[in-house]
Amino acid sequence: MRLSDVLSKPPKREYIQVDGFLKGKKGNIGQQVDLTVGNIALNYFCSECDDLRTYYSKGKLTAVFVDKDTISIDAALECGSCKNCTQVWFLVHSENDITSVAPKIRILKLGRHLSEKVAIYGTKYGEYSTLLDKAELAYNNNLGAGAIIYLRKIYEKITICTAQQMNIQYQQYEGGNPKNFRELLEEVDKQCSIIPFEFKKNGYKLFRELSGLVHGNCDEGLGLLKYEALNENTNPPAMLGRIE
Ligand SMILES: [Zn+2]
Known part of the structure:
Protein backbone atom coordinates (compact mmCIF):
# COMPACT_ATOMS: atom_id res chain seq x y z
CA MET A 1 0.00 0.00 0.00
CA ILE A 120 -18.79 16.93 1.72
CA TYR A 121 -22.37 15.80 1.22
CA GLY A 122 -23.81 18.63 -0.91
CA THR A 123 -27.50 18.20 -1.59
CA LYS A 124 -27.30 14.42 -1.80
CA TYR A 125 -29.14 13.88 1.47
CA GLY A 126 -31.64 16.73 1.22
CA GLU A 127 -32.20 18.62 4.46
CA TYR A 128 -29.66 16.41 6.26
CA SER A 129 -26.80 17.41 3.98
CA THR A 130 -26.20 20.79 5.61
CA LEU A 131 -26.15 19.21 9.06
CA LEU A 132 -23.80 16.44 7.91
CA ASP A 133 -21.48 19.02 6.39
CA LYS A 134 -21.57 21.14 9.54
CA ALA A 135 -20.86 18.15 11.77
CA GLU A 136 -17.85 17.20 9.65
CA LEU A 137 -16.53 20.74 9.46
CA ALA A 138 -16.90 21.24 13.21
CA TYR A 139 -15.01 17.97 13.73
CA ASN A 140 -12.33 19.06 11.28
CA ASN A 141 -11.86 22.28 13.21
CA ASN A 142 -11.52 20.45 16.53
CA LEU A 143 -14.93 21.67 17.72
CA GLY A 144 -15.95 18.36 19.25
CA ALA A 145 -18.95 19.69 21.17
CA GLY A 146 -20.33 21.32 18.01
CA ALA A 147 -19.83 18.17 15.94
CA ILE A 148 -21.71 16.10 18.54
CA ILE A 149 -24.63 18.52 18.61
CA TYR A 150 -25.04 18.41 14.83
CA LEU A 151 -24.79 14.64 14.85
CA ARG A 152 -27.46 14.36 17.51
CA LYS A 153 -29.68 16.70 15.46
CA ILE A 154 -29.27 14.45 12.43
CA TYR A 155 -30.17 11.28 14.34
CA GLU A 156 -33.15 13.02 15.89
CA LYS A 157 -34.42 14.27 12.54
CA ILE A 158 -34.01 10.85 10.91
CA THR A 159 -35.84 9.16 13.77
CA ILE A 160 -38.71 11.68 13.87
CA CYS A 161 -39.11 11.67 10.10
CA THR A 162 -39.26 7.86 10.06
CA ALA A 163 -41.74 7.84 12.97
CA GLN A 164 -44.01 10.22 11.09
CA GLN A 165 -43.83 8.20 7.91
CA MET A 166 -44.78 5.07 9.83
CA ASN A 167 -47.46 6.79 11.91
CA ILE A 168 -45.73 5.97 15.17
CA GLN A 169 -47.18 8.08 17.98
CA TYR A 170 -44.88 9.65 20.57
CA GLN A 171 -45.07 12.18 23.34
CA GLN A 172 -43.78 15.55 22.30
CA TYR A 173 -42.60 18.73 23.86
CA GLU A 174 -43.98 21.98 22.52
CA GLY A 175 -42.18 22.41 19.22
CA GLY A 176 -42.35 18.73 18.34
CA ASN A 177 -39.27 17.25 19.99
CA PRO A 178 -39.88 13.77 21.40
CA LYS A 179 -40.06 13.51 25.20
CA ASN A 180 -38.23 10.21 25.32
CA PHE A 181 -35.91 10.04 22.37
CA ARG A 182 -34.43 6.66 23.14
CA GLU A 183 -37.86 5.06 23.49
CA LEU A 184 -38.92 6.52 20.16
CA LEU A 185 -35.70 5.42 18.53
CA GLU A 186 -36.20 1.84 19.69
CA GLU A 187 -39.81 1.84 18.55
CA VAL A 188 -38.86 3.21 15.12
CA ASP A 189 -35.99 0.78 14.82
CA LYS A 190 -38.24 -2.16 15.68
CA GLN A 191 -40.52 -1.37 12.77
CA CYS A 192 -38.03 -0.05 10.28
CA SER A 193 -34.49 -1.12 10.98
CA ILE A 194 -32.51 2.10 10.66
CA ILE A 195 -29.78 1.37 13.17
CA PRO A 196 -26.85 -0.78 12.08
CA PHE A 197 -26.49 -4.07 13.94
CA GLU A 198 -23.08 -3.28 15.46
CA PHE A 199 -24.75 -0.41 17.18
CA LYS A 200 -27.81 -2.19 18.50
CA LYS A 201 -25.89 -5.00 20.15
CA ASN A 202 -24.70 -2.65 22.87
CA GLY A 203 -28.24 -1.72 23.82
CA TYR A 204 -28.09 1.58 21.97
CA LYS A 205 -25.18 2.58 24.17
CA LEU A 206 -23.77 5.04 21.67
CA PHE A 207 -27.05 6.90 21.42
CA ARG A 208 -27.22 7.10 25.19
CA GLU A 209 -23.74 8.53 25.21
CA LEU A 210 -24.67 11.00 22.52
CA SER A 211 -27.59 12.25 24.57
CA GLY A 212 -25.44 12.44 27.64
CA LEU A 213 -22.90 14.53 25.79
CA VAL A 214 -25.45 16.94 24.36
CA HIS A 215 -27.31 17.45 27.61
CA GLY A 216 -24.41 17.26 29.99
CA ASN A 217 -20.99 18.77 29.86
CA CYS A 218 -19.17 18.02 26.66
CA ASP A 219 -15.64 19.27 26.34
CA GLU A 220 -14.13 19.54 22.89
CA GLY A 221 -11.64 16.70 23.38
CA LEU A 222 -14.23 14.21 24.55
CA GLY A 223 -16.58 15.38 21.81
CA LEU A 224 -13.96 14.68 19.15
CA LEU A 225 -13.32 11.18 20.45
CA LYS A 226 -16.99 10.33 20.67
CA TYR A 227 -17.73 11.84 17.28
CA GLU A 228 -15.23 9.49 15.68
CA ALA A 229 -16.80 6.48 17.38
CA LEU A 230 -20.36 7.53 16.61
CA ASN A 231 -19.68 8.41 13.03
CA GLU A 232 -17.77 5.20 12.45
CA ASN A 233 -20.44 2.99 14.03
CA THR A 234 -23.60 4.58 12.78
CA ASN A 235 -22.59 6.33 9.58
CA PRO A 236 -25.48 8.80 9.15
CA PRO A 237 -25.52 8.59 5.31
CA ALA A 238 -25.92 4.80 5.56
CA MET A 239 -28.82 5.30 7.94
CA LEU A 240 -30.42 7.71 5.49
CA GLY A 241 -29.97 5.13 2.78
CA ARG A 242 -32.02 2.70 4.83
CA ILE A 243 -35.05 4.98 4.93
CA GLU A 244 -35.04 6.02 1.30
ZN1 LIG B 1 -17.23 18.98 -10.92
Missing part, protein backbone atom coordinates in the same frame (compact mmCIF):
# COMPACT_ATOMS: atom_id res chain seq x y z
CA ARG A 2 1.16 3.51 -0.75
CA LEU A 3 0.80 6.69 1.25
CA SER A 4 -1.69 8.02 -1.32
CA ASP A 5 -3.98 5.02 -0.69
CA VAL A 6 -4.17 5.90 2.98
CA LEU A 7 -4.74 9.60 2.21
CA SER A 8 -7.54 8.66 -0.20
CA LYS A 9 -9.58 6.99 2.53
CA PRO A 10 -11.33 8.41 5.60
CA PRO A 11 -8.96 8.69 8.58
CA LYS A 12 -8.83 5.56 10.71
CA ARG A 13 -7.50 5.04 14.19
CA GLU A 14 -5.35 2.04 13.29
CA TYR A 15 -1.87 2.44 11.88
CA ILE A 16 -1.34 1.02 8.41
CA GLN A 17 1.95 -0.10 6.97
CA VAL A 18 2.86 1.61 3.70
CA ASP A 19 5.81 1.62 1.32
CA GLY A 20 8.56 3.89 2.57
CA PHE A 21 8.16 7.41 1.17
CA LEU A 22 10.77 9.32 3.17
CA LYS A 23 13.55 6.76 3.05
CA GLY A 24 16.88 8.07 4.27
CA LYS A 25 15.61 11.58 5.07
CA LYS A 26 16.93 13.28 8.17
CA GLY A 27 13.55 14.39 9.44
CA ASN A 28 14.62 17.78 10.79
CA ILE A 29 11.73 19.97 11.85
CA GLY A 30 10.64 22.12 8.92
CA GLN A 31 12.45 19.99 6.35
CA GLN A 32 10.52 19.79 3.08
CA VAL A 33 10.53 16.68 0.95
CA ASP A 34 8.93 16.12 -2.45
CA LEU A 35 6.90 12.92 -2.40
CA THR A 36 6.50 10.36 -5.12
CA VAL A 37 3.46 8.53 -3.84
CA GLY A 38 0.83 8.78 -6.55
CA ASN A 39 -2.33 10.87 -6.53
CA ILE A 40 -4.74 11.45 -3.69
CA ALA A 41 -8.35 10.82 -4.72
CA LEU A 42 -11.23 11.93 -2.50
CA ASN A 43 -14.95 12.10 -3.12
CA TYR A 44 -16.78 15.38 -2.63
CA PHE A 45 -20.02 16.85 -3.76
CA CYS A 46 -19.34 19.18 -6.69
CA SER A 47 -22.03 21.83 -7.13
CA GLU A 48 -20.82 22.50 -10.68
CA CYS A 49 -21.47 18.86 -11.63
CA ASP A 50 -24.38 18.64 -9.14
CA ASP A 51 -23.22 15.22 -8.00
CA LEU A 52 -20.56 13.37 -6.03
CA ARG A 53 -17.27 13.44 -7.90
CA THR A 54 -13.75 12.24 -7.32
CA TYR A 55 -11.28 15.03 -6.74
CA TYR A 56 -7.64 14.29 -7.60
CA SER A 57 -4.52 15.95 -6.24
CA LYS A 58 -2.68 18.12 -8.73
CA GLY A 59 1.05 18.57 -9.01
CA LYS A 60 3.74 17.18 -6.78
CA LEU A 61 2.92 16.53 -3.14
CA THR A 62 5.31 17.90 -0.56
CA ALA A 63 5.75 16.82 3.03
CA VAL A 64 7.00 19.08 5.80
CA PHE A 65 8.42 17.50 8.96
CA VAL A 66 6.50 18.74 11.99
CA ASP A 67 8.53 16.53 14.29
CA LYS A 68 10.56 13.35 13.91
CA ASP A 69 7.48 11.13 13.43
CA THR A 70 4.95 13.55 12.01
CA ILE A 71 4.60 15.25 8.66
CA SER A 72 2.19 17.76 7.21
CA ILE A 73 0.98 17.49 3.61
CA ASP A 74 -1.00 20.10 1.69
CA ALA A 75 -2.85 19.16 -1.45
CA ALA A 76 -4.84 21.01 -4.08
CA LEU A 77 -7.57 18.77 -5.43
CA GLU A 78 -9.40 19.10 -8.73
CA CYS A 79 -12.77 17.66 -9.74
CA GLY A 80 -12.23 14.86 -12.24
CA SER A 81 -15.00 16.20 -14.45
CA CYS A 82 -15.21 19.98 -14.30
CA LYS A 83 -11.88 21.18 -12.84
CA ASN A 84 -13.43 22.73 -9.75
CA CYS A 85 -10.75 23.07 -7.07
CA THR A 86 -10.52 22.61 -3.34
CA GLN A 87 -7.80 22.15 -0.73
CA VAL A 88 -7.09 19.59 1.94
CA TRP A 89 -4.39 19.24 4.55
CA PHE A 90 -3.14 16.13 6.33
CA LEU A 91 -1.19 15.59 9.48
CA VAL A 92 0.33 12.12 9.21
CA HIS A 93 1.88 10.34 12.17
CA SER A 94 4.05 7.25 12.14
CA GLU A 95 4.14 4.65 14.88
CA ASN A 96 7.67 3.62 13.95
CA ASP A 97 10.42 5.49 12.12
CA ILE A 98 8.64 7.51 9.42
CA THR A 99 11.80 7.48 7.30
CA SER A 100 12.01 3.68 7.34
CA VAL A 101 11.26 1.39 4.37
CA ALA A 102 7.93 0.36 5.89
CA PRO A 103 6.47 3.09 8.11
CA LYS A 104 3.21 2.40 9.91
CA ILE A 105 1.11 5.49 9.59
CA ARG A 106 -2.27 7.01 10.21
CA ILE A 107 -3.91 10.34 9.45
CA LEU A 108 -3.84 12.24 12.70
CA LYS A 109 -5.80 15.12 11.27
CA LEU A 110 -7.54 15.86 8.01
CA GLY A 111 -8.24 19.53 7.45
CA ARG A 112 -10.48 20.65 4.66
CA HIS A 113 -10.67 24.10 3.25
CA LEU A 114 -13.62 23.50 0.99
CA SER A 115 -14.34 26.10 -1.66
CA GLU A 116 -17.86 27.41 -2.14
CA LYS A 117 -18.63 24.97 -4.92
CA VAL A 118 -17.50 21.92 -2.99
CA ALA A 119 -19.22 20.21 -0.07
